[in-house]
Amino acid sequence: MPPVTQALLIANVAIYLLGAGGMAALGGFALWPPGGFGSQFEPWQLVTYAFLHGSLTHIAFNMLGLYMFGGEIERLFGSRFFALYYFACVVAAAMSHLVVTSWIGGPAVPMVGASGGVYGLLLAFGIYFPHRKVLLLFPPIPLPARVFVAAFAALELLFGITQTAAGVAHFAHLGGMLGGLLMIQHRRRGFPFRL
Numbered sequence: 001m002p003p004v005t006q007a008l009l010i011a012n013v014a015i016y017l018l019g020a021g022g023m024a025a026l027g028g029f030a031l032w033p034p035g036g037f038g039s040q041f042e043p044w045q046l047v048t049y050a051f052l053h054g055s056l057t058h059i060a061f062n063m064l065g066l067y068m069f070g071g072e073i074e075r076l077f078g079s080r081f082f083a084l085y086y087f088a089c090v091v092a093a094a095m096s097h098l099v100v101t102s103w104i105g106g107p108a109v110p111m112v113g114a115s116g117g118v119y120g121l122l123l124a125f126g127i128y129f130p131h132r133k134v135l136l137l138f139p140p141i142p143l144p145a146r147v148f149v150a151a152f153a154a155l156e157l158l159f160g161i162t163q164t165a166a167g168v169a170h171f172a173h174l175g176g177m178l179g180g181l182l183m184i185q186h187r188r189r190g191f192p193f194r195l
Contacts, residue, residue, distance in 0.1 A: 004079045005070035009063055012114060015051045016059045026052055030110030031094050033101050050090040052112035065118035069125045076128055089120025089179040096175020111169050116176030122149055123180040153177060
């Protein structure tokens with residue numbers, strides 16, 4: 001397994017185990033919406049939230065996605081660009097969540113989870129390996145990666161707009177994909193502007 005993917009897996013699992021006694025101790029590292037009475041937002045939360053998970057199922061599915069797609073994408077991108085790519089997806093997911101939450105007037109609750117980074121990896125996998133088969137868990141149907149990615153993006157958009165599955169940050173998932181798309185654009189042709 002490539003080094004950055006391995007380090008991310010180890011860090012996420014270790015932090016989950018350290019926080020298993022209660023999320024309250026790690027609450028300052030979750031992503032809180034800024035503003036409002038008693039706001040707990042801090043800039044580092046744009047990254048640290050991605051290392052926290054709310055349940056065993058939450059971390060299990062995120063780490064499965066990181067394991068399934070991370071190694072392949074890291075080998076393709078190289079470790080340095082892969083790390084930049086992953087964290088750009090994480091930050092883009094956080095920013096998308098904050099913008100949409102403030103726009104729709106969502107509750108001031110914290111967000112946790114690596115899903116934004118994982119959705120960015122999923123997008124890269126669908127773009128660079130479009131014909132590779134990905135097996136759904138339920139039902140176990142093999143799909144080409146590009147169909148799998150398009151279906152996940154469409155479902156996230158539908159669930160986000162209809163506010164289905166409360167407690168899931170659907171627009172953060174889409175934000176992770178958007179961050180990934182921008183990084184892939186940069187990798188291929190460079191941004192229209194230089195940073």
